[in-house]
Structures are given as structure tokens and as C-alpha cells.
Amino acid sequence: MTPALSASPGYWQDRPPAEALITVAAADRLGYGELWLGEMATYDVFALATAVAARTERIPLTLGPLAVAVRDPMSIARGVASVADLTGRRVDVAIGTSSPVVVGEWHGRDRRRPAVALRESATALRAFLDGEKVSQDGQVVSTRGYRLRLPAPKSGLTVAAFGPAAVRTAATLADRMVLNLITPASAAALVRDMREASAAAGRPAPRVAVWVTAAVDPSPEALEQLRRGLVGYLAAPGYGEMFIEAGFGELVAFARARPHPRELLAAIGPEVVAAVGLVGDPDAVKARLEEYGAAGADEVVVIAASTDDDPGGVRTLARVKELD
Template sequence: MRLSVSLGLWQDRPPEEALETARAAEAAGYPELWIGEMATWDAFALGTAIGAATSRMSLTFGPLAVTVRDPATIAMGVASVAALTGRSTGVALGTSSDVVVRGWHGRSRDRAATALAESAIAVRQLLDGQKSTVDGTVVGSRGYRLRLAAPKSPLTIAAFGPRALEVAARQADRMVVNLVSPATAGALVRGLRDAAARAEVAPPPVAAWVVGAVDPGPAEIEQLRRGVVGYLAAPGYGEMFREAGFGDLVDFARTRPHPRELLAAVPVEAIATVGLLGSREDVAAKAREYAEAGIDELVIVPATSDDDPGGGKTLAACRSAVVPFDA
């Protein structure tokens, strides 16, 4: 199993801590860092700074919301970081959420799966150095070619629903799933393989984003509990937590209580369902569960705190604990 790291971009921590996480990931020997885009940093600006602060890791941007960033700006951003830092770069595309797309950016998520497919084709063309030819029904790019050197970046597709699985099977070099249990990860791997069989193509490898905290203290536990609150009532995710034994919690979340009330009701065991939490032995056992479910790569999102700024202790411990499975 391959290991990589994603920045947590935790809202309860200093924004500049992202650079500390990047340095810690490289020091622990991780080959790749994922740089997402949420409420804080522009992903490409942060990636350029990380390229200057580290020396070896490849940088993957995203998943970027395909109805917020268009294919040309995505390709320009990836190529810019590659040119300025000299690093290998990748990009991940996804459909994000109503909160981000509609609320923050004032864009529509209608026909999001179509946008994902069209964006994947156009971004691939551009990153390969071709002139874009996608006249999409939702997004597209025609007649543009990168002026910077084409980075020929691998393309990752974030998927959870059936239509995104179809896009991943047809377009992705890698699929990524976010915050899922081993059981749900296994179901998504099977769905991808079925979609690939229908398309008569080989299925891409699958990565899973998982939160991580080794021997966590109260601050790390609180951070991770807060991180799962928004998923408990979400379609698909709620059912996943229900199947894991947290049906009462899901029912409570779907009554739309005050976030403080819901946070207080989240047990540590709910976090452990979707992450690497506990002792080194616990982490190794959970990594084995993901491997047995068909996951090829774990993307560790480390908890951070004043006791473990940047998550360096957790990253080093996870790298050590999972090394027997890390090919």
C-alpha cells in the first residue's frame, strides 16, 4: 500500500501551519503531498510556497471543484507551480459541496457529474500540451494551449456516487474517496471495477483520504470530532455511519440540531470508523482493513495541535506503523 499526505487546513489552527505539515511529511519520507482548496489558501499559491519550503515531494492539487474552477485556469495553475518549483505535479477534480459551490462561490452544481466528465477531458488535453477542443454542455475549453511547458500531470477523480465512478473509470489515472470506512471503500472499489468493465478499460488505482492521529490527546480528538460533524447527515455518508453502528447519531444529525449539540454527541469511535486513530498497532490494523478492501493508497490527513504542530509526530508514527504494507 502506498502512503501520501494531505493538508488538513484545519480551521482551528494557524493557516501557516500548512507549511509545517508539508515539511513534516517530507521529513518522514512521504513521496506526495495533496493540497486542497477550502476556506483559507488558494491552492496554487500555497503550492508554490510549499515548493520553496521543501525539496522532493510531488504536489497534487485538489480535489478542485469543477463548477468553480474552469479547465483552463486549473491547467494554468498546475503548470505554473510545476514551472516555478520544478516539482512533479498532479491534479484532482471533484464536484465539492453545495456549501462551497453555491454558498461561497455563487455557482450552480446542476449537472455536476457532466461537468466532472467534461472538465476531466479538457484538463487532460491541456496538461498534455494539446490545444483544447471541449465544447461542453456545462464546462469546456476550446482553442487554448498552455504557453508554459505542459507538465503532463496525472489526473485523479474524486468519486462517491455512481456517475462519478463512471467518470473515474473512463478518465482517471487514479480515483480518490474521502473519509470513508473500509466497508464503504470496498463498495466503491467494486463500483469502480464494475464501471471499468462496462467501459472495457482497466480500473485505475484507488486512494482513500483518512484522518490520522497516533496516541491523540484531547485537542486532536476534538479537532477530528469537529471534522466529521458535517458528514453525519449527508446522503451516503449518513448511511455509512449508520452501517457502522451510529444510527442514533445519524438520526439526531438529521434533525438539524445546533452544531454544538451535534459535536457533543460525536463519540471517538465514530472518528475511528474513517481514520487511523489510536496506537501504532491500531493504525497498522486499520491500514490492513483498507488494503483488504482494495484500497491502493492511504492519504493521511494528520490532526494537529499545540502538542503536535503540523502533525509531525502522527505522520512519522503512521509511516513507521504502516511500513510493512507500504510498497
């Protein structure tokens, strides 16, 4: 089964931030089913979503994943309701724990007990989005007495998962689970765990989306961009083990020896990028899409490489959509 196709801007650090608007317009024009807008180092996601709705015709939006240690459930719900009310567009939302760098260093926030924060945020946010008045005294997340004054958006709730606790939260509280930068084999294992947890909780299993980078018949510049995107992941707990299982044990050992980033980048071959993305000729990309579908993904979110010869990843988005 080939999963449904959605798209997201890459927010590539080596490209102008405004290229995100080129990407979203192309995704809308090409007929992608959904547009995901994450929040990175550039645009505020609610401001960007309002601008995107003005530049697209019909595509539904998912905002996030938003870091639960940075944005509280009330502010997320108010932001989602604001975008939905001001644009008339369907707006869903995704949440996750994000990284220690983003939470602790960029925002100066406490990332303590991330699994508890994710679960408690999901509980409160679901109620807010449905228009309920919420009073919750959690271990990490508390709120009392607020109800949306704007129309309740009744948004779908997605949880970004990788570790066991986040998978359980997705399984028991979310409408959808999203996995980022993952091999089909690891995706299959996480989907299996999620479905078992949902069954144990007596509820239907959430749908599954996977975020993947993409470059069809990639140029050297596109491969370089995608390779750079992996430098910070190879040594990370969980991700390192995933790459080891995919056959890149020597590379992970090298990454965990803390070489200079330039040395690590030079050691990352195109086969590493292809292991967690849609990279190669059209046949290879089609085969990988089918592998993600077989692993349990209902949806693949395409993050296209963006280079001087393909600004905004428009050509890659078109070529991937041709395979749908």
C-alpha cells in the same frame, strides 16, 4: 497489503493557516510518497504549491481536489503547468464536485448538473495537460482554441468520487480515484463498482487513494478536533447511510433531526472518528491501514490532527510512517 502513504495538511479551522507549511516540511523529511494540497478557505492552491516546493526537497505534489464548478479546465491546466514550470517538481491534479456550501455560497457559482460538469471537465483537462489544443462544446463545460504555452506537465488526473456518476467518471477517464472520509467497507464497495465500470469500458482500472484523518494515541484535544470535523457529514446524503451501515444509525437519526451543532458534537464518540480514520494506538492504526489496503486502496493520504502539543501533526505523521 499496507497501502503507500501520502500526506496532506488538514487546514484545521482552529489552527493557524501557516501550520500547513510545518506539515508539508515534515511529510517531505519523513519520506512520505506524495503531498496532496487541497483548496479550502485559506490559501490559493497554486500559490501554496509554489511556496511548498520552495520549502521541501523532493516530494511530488497533487493539487486538489479542485471544484469543477469553480475552476474551469483551462485555468486548472494553466495553474498546474505554472507550478510545474516554476518549481521543477512533479505536479498532478485532482478534481471533484465539492459541496453546495463551497460552490453556491462561498463562490456564488451554479452547481447544476455536477456529474456532467465533472465528466466534461475531466475530458477537457486531460487534453490540456497533455498539451493539446482543446475545443469542446459541452452541456456544462465549454472551451475553444486554447493550448498551454508552457511545457505540458503530462500530469496524472485524479477524480474525487463518492456517488455512482463520479465513480463512473473516475473509472473511465481518470488515472486515480480518491475517496474522502470513508469506512473500509464503503471503500471496498466503491472500488468494486469502479473496477467493474473500467472493465466495461475496456480500460485498466485507476489506482485508488483514500483521505483519512489520523491521530496516534490521540490527546483529548486531537479527538475533539477530529470529532468537530464530522459534524457536517453525519446527516449528509450518502455519508449518513455509510455511518448507518457502520453501526451509528441512532447518531445519524439524531443528526438528521437538526440538533444544535454543540449537541451533535457532544454525541459523537471516539469510535465514530475511528471508523473513518487512523485513530488509536499503533496496533489499531496499523490494522486500519491494512483494512484500507484490503479494500483496494493503493494509497492512504494521512491528514494528521494538529494541536498545541503536536503543531502541524508532525508527531502523528512520524508515528504513522513508522508503521509503513
